[in-house]
Amino acid sequence: MSPDTARQTALRAAVAQLQAADIPSPLWEARHLLCDLEGITPTDIIAYPDLPVHHITQYQDWVALRASGVPMSRITGRRNFWGLEFHVTPATLDPRMDSEVLVKEALALIPTDQTCDIADIGTGTGCLILALLHDRPLATGTGLDISIEALKTAQSNADALGLSGRVRLVESDWLSALQPQSIDILVSNPPYIVQGEIQHLDPAVRDHDPILALDGGTDGLDAYRAIIETAPKVLRPGGWIALEIGWDQGQTVPNLLNKAGFLRISCHQDTAGRDRVVLGQKPDTTALKKTLGKDRAKG
Structure with missing residues (x-):
């Protein structure tokens, strides 16, 4: 031509x-x-x-x-997610429609008229935390990632969306950079693919998404264990955790939350009817003590 x-x-x-x-x-x-x-x-x-x-x-x-x-987003360097445009780089997972279920369920937990501190573990492009902040103007957030390059991508997206004033992006190994009882809602789309299954993934995923964002260890649960073990320390009483999961983890991840003491555990499906998001709430022992105190006073 x-x-x-x-x-x-x-x-x-x-x-x-x-x-x-x-x-x-x-x-x-x-x-x-x-x-x-x-x-x-x-x-x-x-x-x-x-x-x-x-x-x-x-x-x-x-x-x-x-x-x-080669996936479209890897060619153009852009992906639409939650009606917003995100810059995508080789250091980040390609945002997918399945993850919008996580945004939807997390938004349902955040009042529109109250402040809220949100943390996103393994933020990548920042699509989760930035979508939440976009729809909840009173919220502030922290995006954590072990990859400096991923954080640079998230920062460029925050700048482009006009949200850099309400989000801080921090290099962190899981939740280590978060202060005790500082978070109201913790969200994450962690790596959950079983190591031995990565080679069998669709080439669009296997060959273009960063391995750190895919490899969930020998049983696919390494990241969940790391996050759930520390989550009660960083969540405020009554705070929530919202996790994206693989289609076959609708029992194993809720079991981990249950063992860690979370309450009101629920599993939510994507548009194809597959288990996609798990929620759990940290007990509010302060409220419980107040209730018990009132009961004793009545007695």
């Missing part, structure tokens, strides 16, 4: 290439790549099909990458 290749011509060639590679929705994907690269809308393509593609060589490269199986 020449440098002045028309939009409709470039798009038609891209669709054929993606279709030959068995990429789902080849027209949508080819159009999305073209619009993202050229800074135009699908309507612009329809209205002005004969205008040239200004970055035709790069567009062809992008289409070739997608045809080879």
